[in-house]
Amino acid sequence: AQSVTQLGSHVSVSEGALVLLRCNYSSSVPPYLFWYVQYPNQGLQLLLKYTSAATLVKGINGFEAEFKKSETSFHLTKPSAHMSDAAEYFCAVSEGNTDKLIFGTGTRLQVFP
Amino acid sequence: NAGVMQNPRHLVRRRGQEARLRCSPMKGHSHVYWYRQLPEEGLKFMVYLQKENIIDESGMPKERFSAEFPKEGPSILRIQQVVRGDSAAYFCASTRETGGSYGYTFGSGTRLTVV
Numbered sequence: 001a002q003s004v005t006q007l008g009s010h011v012s013v014s015e016g017a018l019v020l021l022r023c024n025y026s027s028s029v030p031p032y033l034f035w036y037v038q039y040p041n042q043g044l045q046l047l048l049k050y051t052s053a054a055t056l057v058k059g060i061n062g063f064e065a066e067f068k069k070s071e072t073s074f075h076l077t078k079p080s081a082h083m084s085d086a087a088e089y090f091c092a093v094s095e096g097n098t099d100k101l102i103f104g105t106g107t108r109l110q111v112f113p
Numbered sequence: 114n115a116g117v118m119q120n121p122r123h124l125v126r127r128r129g130q131e132a133r134l135r136c137s138p139m140k141g142h143s144h145v146y147w148y149r150q151l152p153e154e155g156l157k158f159m160v161y162l163q164k165e166n167i168i169d170e171s172g173m174p175k176e177r178f179s180a181e182f183p184k185e186g187p188s189i190l191r192i193q194q195v196v197r198g199d200s201a202a203y204f205c206a207s208t209r210e211t212g213g214s215y216g217y218t219f220g221s222g223t224r225l226t227v228v
Contacts, residue, residue, distance in 0.1 A: 034216055036219075041221075041224075042221055042222075043117070043119075043204055043219035043220050043221040043222050044156070044204065044206075044217075044219040045219070046216045046217070046218075049216050090155055090156070098161075098169070099144065099146065099161070099208055099217070100146070100158050100161060100169065101148075101156075101158065101217070102158075103148075103155035103156045103157070104155055105153075105154055105155045106154075106155050
């Protein structure tokens, strides 16, 4: 069965610093992987997704993620943090060929001026 | 083009009452998913519906919870005889197609508080 582990429930960075949010997955089949962002009291917004095309995936708001099969990882990065990036970020894997998503427990990103 | 619409945004119920949560998918989307988010946790799958059909309810508690997606109107998640442990954010999502790779469009959620 698929699973997702997000290392670090809280990450703090200074404005302008590199953002790195970690996600490792477990899947017995080629996975589809997703990153979502959730702002306070809002729903989840899709940042980017990996669907077995290019291993480096670019998303919205300057975020990107790299699929590394050998490390079973799909870490999310952004070269320069902005105050507006402060939110909760969820990594998810699609279960088999269905659209049922298995979510990680989330990482709350704080950005300091 | 309205997104996924959920109402109400906030719902307060006393223990033992019924909670009805509504979800209207995006136009053209016929697949609806419900997820529950407990405090400090990620989202957990509850149920997947198409029009008039429950496709996968493997994440639904066995008692008190039910879901429907009628031919006309929104999808409804119904919780009977609510208890404090039902307090959570309930999110609805929709997709146009299935197959694992499309990703969802989520609604803004209904935050249920049981007092």
